[in-house]
Amino acid sequence: MGKILGYARISTDQGQDISSQKAKLEELGAIVVFCDVGNGSSLTGRDQLEAAIRLLEPGSELLALHPDRLARDTGDLLTIAKRIIERGAVLRIADPAIRFDGSDMMAEIMLTLFGMIGSVEKHFIKARQRRGIEAARQRGVYKGRPATIDPARIRELKEQGLGATQIAKAMNIGRASVYRVLAA
Incomplete structure (x- = not known):
């Protein structure tokens, strides 16, 4: 078996800590853990994920704790998975246990399903955010982004x-x- 590279992501460093993800990935065998801070709704700006994928070799694997740490979108999740198998490597997700090497249709179905769940979750997050902003506006608390131009x-x-x-x-x-x- 090749090397195991871990990947962890948190949405923001404001009140979130990536150390528990790193520790669990190391416990599961990751020799190094690549960490990004940023929105899971987009692959843009995920430099550490890109670095991890570039370092994958045939027989190695990229390990993430949950599908939503990789992406909150079906297309993005499958794109990442396919890029990994193009390098001859395997995508492994700890919870739920998914091992995707491109040969198992059930693993691809599971990735697709969890990508869809991530998309629905992203929709609900945005809806809650919009409701929160509207409620703050009605109370006169939310004024939008501060002006940057004088x-x-x-x-x-x-x-x-x-x-x-x-x-x-x-x-x-x-x-x-x-x-x-x-x-x-």
């Missing part, structure tokens, strides 16, 4: 004779933002 500074630079491109460069913002402020 309209007064844009007008001041315009009065000094600078054009939209020059203002955008001076303030490190997009030209469209300058036009929006000036049109308001």
